[in-house]
Amino acid sequence: MILLTPGPTEIPGESIEAMSRKAHHRTSEFRKAFTSVVENLHWLFKTKNDILVFASSGTGAMEASVVNLFSPGDRVLICSNGKFGKRFAEITKSYGLNVDIYAEGWGKAINPEMVNEMLKKDTKAVFLTHNETSTGVANDVKAVGRIVKENGSLFIVDTISGLGVMEFETDRWGVDVAVSGSQKGLMAPPGLSFVSLSEDAWESHRHARLPKYYFSFDSYKEKLETGQTPFTPAIPLIFSLEKSLDFIKKSGLENLFKKYSALADMTRERILKMGLELFAERPSSALTSVRSPQNISSRDIVEHMKRKGIVIAGGQGQFKETIFRIAHMGYIERKHIEMCMDALSSVIQNLV
Amino acid sequence: MILLTPGPTEIPGESIEAMSRKAHHRTSEFRKAFTSVVENLHWLFKTKNDILVFASSGTGAMEASVVNLFSPGDRVLICSNGKFGKRFAEITKSYGLNVDIYAEGWGKAINPEMVNEMLKKDTKAVFLTHNETSTGVANDVKAVGRIVKENGSLFIVDTISGLGVMEFETDRWGVDVAVSGSQKGLMAPPGLSFVSLSEDAWESHRHARLPKYYFSFDSYKEKLETGQTPFTPAIPLIFSLEKSLDFIKKSGLENLFKKYSALADMTRERILKMGLELFAERPSSALTSVRSPQNISSRDIVEHMKRKGIVIAGGQGQFKETIFRIAHMGYIERKHIEMCMDALSSVIQNLV
Numbered sequence: 001m002i003l004l005t006p007g008p009t010e011i012p013g014e015s016i017e018a019m020s021r022k023a024h025h026r027t028s029e030f031r032k033a034f035t036s037v038v039e040n041l042h043w044l045f046k047t048k049n050d051i052l053v054f055a056s057s058g059t060g061a062m063e064a065s066v067v068n069l070f071s072p073g074d075r076v077l078i079c080s081n082g083k084f085g086k087r088f089a090e091i092t093k094s095y096g097l098n099v100d101i102y103a104e105g106w107g108k109a110i111n112p113e114m115v116n117e118m119l120k121k122d123t124k125a126v127f128l129t130h131n132e133t134s135t136g137v138a139n140d141v142k143a144v145g146r147i148v149k150e151n152g153s154l155f156i157v158d159t160i161s162g163l164g165v166m167e168f169e170t171d172r173w174g175v176d177v178a179v180s181g182s183q184k185g186l187m188a189p190p191g192l193s194f195v196s197l198s199e200d201a202w203e204s205h206r207h208a209r210l211p212k213y214y215f216s217f218d219s220y221k222e223k224l225e226t227g228q229t230p231f232t233p234a235i236p237l238i239f240s241l242e243k244s245l246d247f248i249k250k251s252g253l254e255n256l257f258k259k260y261s262a263l264a265d266m267t268r269e270r271i272l273k274m275g276l277e278l279f280a281e282r283p284s285s286a287l288t289s290v291r292s293p294q295n296i297s298s299r300d301i302v303e304h305m306k307r308k309g310i311v312i313a314g315g316q317g318q319f320k321e322t323i324f325r326i327a328h329m330g331y332i333e334r335k336h337i338e339m340c341m342d343a344l345s346s347v348i349q350n351l352v
Numbered sequence: 353m354i355l356l357t358p359g360p361t362e363i364p365g366e367s368i369e370a371m372s373r374k375a376h377h378r379t380s381e382f383r384k385a386f387t388s389v390v391e392n393l394h395w396l397f398k399t400k401n402d403i404l405v406f407a408s409s410g411t412g413a414m415e416a417s418v419v420n421l422f423s424p425g426d427r428v429l430i431c432s433n434g435k436f437g438k439r440f441a442e443i444t445k446s447y448g449l450n451v452d453i454y455a456e457g458w459g460k461a462i463n464p465e466m467v468n469e470m471l472k473k474d475t476k477a478v479f480l481t482h483n484e485t486s487t488g489v490a491n492d493v494k495a496v497g498r499i500v501k502e503n504g505s506l507f508i509v510d511t512i513s514g515l516g517v518m519e520f521e522t523d524r525w526g527v528d529v530a531v532s533g534s535q536k537g538l539m540a541p542p543g544l545s546f547v548s549l550s551e552d553a554w555e556s557h558r559h560a561r562l563p564k565y566y567f568s569f570d571s572y573k574e575k576l577e578t579g580q581t582p583f584t585p586a587i588p589l590i591f592s593l594e595k596s597l598d599f600i601k602k603s604g605l606e607n608l609f610k611k612y613s614a615l616a617d618m619t620r621e622r623i624l625k626m627g628l629e630l631f632a633e634r635p636s637s638a639l640t641s642v643r644s645p646q647n648i649s650s651r652d653i654v655e656h657m658k659r660k661g662i663v664i665a666g667g668q669g670q671f672k673e674t675i676f677r678i679a680h681m682g683y684i685e686r687k688h689i690e691m692c693m694d695a696l697s698s699v700i701q702n703l704v
Contacts, residue, residue: 001374003376005376007584008376008584008587016371016372017372019371020368020369020371022355022362024357024360024663024665027658027663055408055409055543056407056412057584057585057586058584059565059566059583060407060408060583063566090565091565094563094565094568095563181584189587189588190377190407190584190585190586190587191407191585210563211446211447211448212446213411213415213442213443213446214411215566216446231409231410231411232360232409232542233409233543234541234542234543234586235360235541235542235543236371236541236543236589236592237543237588306379311376313376313378
């Protein structure tokens with residue numbers, strides 16, 4: 001069975017084996033692994049900022065970036081062009097922020113000019129999704145960042161499915177809070193999430209009045225210095241991620257970016273040859289989203305692919321049954337994508 | 353190396369192997385495992401109530417029990433006789449509740465009569481720790497429950513380190529919210545937490561105005577019916593817990609309770625024979641807390657034990673260096689405790 005879903009992705013054998021390692025979390029063995037993880041995350045995020053690690057899904061870190069930085073009524077701008085942009089809108093509304101939404105169509109990219117137009121003087125922060133997993137659209141973080149910084153607002157970016165797959169420069173692009181997770185480009189199992197925090201983010205944190213406890217940055221920062229977390233960490237996942245990050249470092253980030261980009265090109269070429277239509281404007285190299293042929297539910301395509309041992313994903317939200325998604329990130333090679341395309345071609349022929 | 357810490361505990365081989373199982377979470381394979389986990393948790397909690405599963409440390413589920421049930425200013429009574437009772441006080445204060453605290457000495461048990469005295473007519477809920485992991489004290493959940501129910505208050509119990517180790521009856525003892533975690537009596541890795549919710553808890557949830565998102569009960573309840581979670585679950589930990597619960601069920605709950613109780617007796621007998629002093633009033637069968645001999649830091653005892661391949665725990669809070677803790681729960685046998693006691697005897701002789 002091959003996992004070609006936009007998270008969880010295939011992970012290296014060493015990362016699987018590492019989960020069976022036994023340790024208590026208040027020991028030097030664990031501290032060593034945890035410190036290595038944090039160090040390599042700094043390298044991967046391209047940041048000198050603090051990085052905190054949570055035992056939670058990526059959504060937990062998204063919530064952490066909200067509850068730690070704001071007070072009720074703070075004005076924020078959410079750039080939303082898919083399910084995960086929408087999630088930032090839901091979280092900020094749940095916490096009583098004053099939420100402006102730049103809602104772009106699903107499958108379309110966020111237009112930096114529109115962000116510029118919608119920014120107000122008192123916009124305290126802008127939220128953007130790097131790779132919108134629900135549609136396969138990569139937003140232009142660098143261009144939006146420039147505009148956000150000119151306005152003096154905080155810049156919060158969800159790169160849960162972008163990090164490790166496509167170029168991402170936390171510090172150079174002015175990202176105050178970068179949010180990520182373990183189970184996509186990081187090639188580790190799900191259950192860990194991360195935030196990086198700039199000095200401005202910490203400054204905002206000092207005045208933030210929203211209530212918090214489990215995700216309170218202070219507790220994590222305090223323990224960080226000693227290579228620990230305030231609450232029991234998901235130990236096997238940390239050991240696993242340690243190995244995955246070692247692998248990513250050994251592979252070289254630029255090499256991985258090139259590889260994923262080539263796999264994306266190859267996938268799209270084959271998709272078009274099958275007479276299918278691509279869905280995403282400004283497609284990311286993490287995944288390819290494809291329109292299901294008329295009168296065929298993508299649910300059926302996913303199901304038939306699964307019977308052939310290849311797990312891909314259907315759509316989400318209003319595109320649940322009308323698009324399907326093939327990820328080409330994680331611990332995979334060209335041959336996996338070839339197998340996937342051969343299988344897909346046969347499935348489509350049988351279904352049409 | 354043997355883990356005799358009050359979480360994480362030793363886990364069965366099958367539970368370790370299960371972590372390497374590969375699956376996407378929106379598939380029938382995962383749903384099957386998840387449904388089996390929830391079913392067996394019902395059996396373990398002894399409840400017909402809903403049980404929700406989070407990707408987080410136990411503290412996440414503690415927070416969930418607060419943010420989902422209350423509104424700012426609600427009066428609650430926290431019974432606190434150690435670090436984890438204190439944690440409930442910290443969480444409820446962070447969220448702006450009107451918090452009464454019955455603070456008992458560390459090492460002492462919560463006195464049900466005192467709970468009765470401190471209850472007020474408008475006390476909306478009482479929080480109690482079943483097994484106070486920091487001191488090894490087991491509180492009388494049944495007796496406190498009777499008093500709480502007479503007052504018409506909600507009863508919220510942290511049984512993170514009690515469940516699966518000692519008698520616990522969610523429904524019969526009137527527990528409205530039982531909070532637990534994967535890495536103690538449940539013999540699985542850390543990273544999963546649970547809550548069970550009575551009808552009264554759900555009713556309170558409907559009127560609760562505290563903000564929440566990641567831990568919002570509604571999202572989990574909605575997905576529960578389809579054997580899923582709203583956010584990506586920690587897949588390997590679910591597969592692991594599935595096997596651990598199978599093992600617990602096969603072992604028989606009463607048999608495990610008896611075994612742990614016998615191991616506790618054996619531990620205490622040996623401790624007293626060494627001339628050491630026990631710390632806990634009303635000791636639980638999950639762990640034994642021991643006073644460090646005068647002028648010897650428990651940190652040194654823990655360190656020397658570790659060199660012999662046995663991981664035990666020091667104290668917490670103000671007892672960090674003056675007590676140490678030996679757990680006798682999880683996937684262990686009599687021989688492990690014997691080895692631990694032999695090693696401890698030698699360590700103490702060398703240090704005194």
